[in-house]
Amino acid sequence: MAGRGGGGGGAGGELRPDVARPLVYHLFGRLDARDAMVLTEDDYFDFLIGVTGNRDLIPVTVRRALADTALLFLGFHMEDWNFRVLFRSIMSQQGGGRRKRYAHIAAQIDPEQGRAVDIERARRYLEEYFDEADITIYWGSAEDFLAELRGRLEGKAT
Numbered sequence: 001m002a003g004r005g006g007g008g009g010g011a012g013g014e015l016r017p018d019v020a021r022p023l024v025y026h027l028f029g030r031l032d033a034r035d036a037m038v039l040t041e042d043d044y045f046d047f048l049i050g051v052t053g054n055r056d057l058i059p060v061t062v063r064r065a066l067a068d069t070a071l072l073f074l075g076f077h078m079e080d081w082n083f084r085v086l087f088r089s090i091m092s093q094q095g096g097g098r099r100k101r102y103a104h105i106a107a108q109i110d111p112e113q114g115r116a117v118d119i120e121r122a123r124r125y126l127e128e129y130f131d132e133a134d135i136t137i138y139w140g141s142a143e144d145f146l147a148e149l150r151g152r153l154e155g156k157a158t
Helices: 041-053 060-068 081-091 096-101 119-131 142-153
Strands: 104-108 135-139
Touching (some): 041 081, 104 142, 119 135
Parallel strands (some): 104 135
16 A cells, blocks of 8 residues: 655655645556556555555655645545545544635536436535535536636636
């Protein structure tokens, strides 16, 4: 499980990201490190068991960022149990009380036909569930969210 992430190391293996060299942590591995990738369902279960049983498998810099910075969730189906397990693991991180200081966003397409019987009810449930963690849901695709974010950053809010 060690070695899933990426980034430069500091003293004692601690990562030291900055504006010029931000940290991108590849939680499920990287293509150039195939032995560290989470590919199969068994890999995924091993990863979840490892991470929940030994928090040191994720570098302290990453754990600190999960507890003490704003979070943006893109590319997940929030009603999917795989995401929910990962989400609960993040929310149970030590220092999670500091998370309330920041705005958190999850870009989410509408619950899919066939996956949810009552789409409006599923939307309300997800909004209430994630509201408890102070996470605002943006209803739209990741592409729509990023386009709107770019527009706002450039002063051209849509």
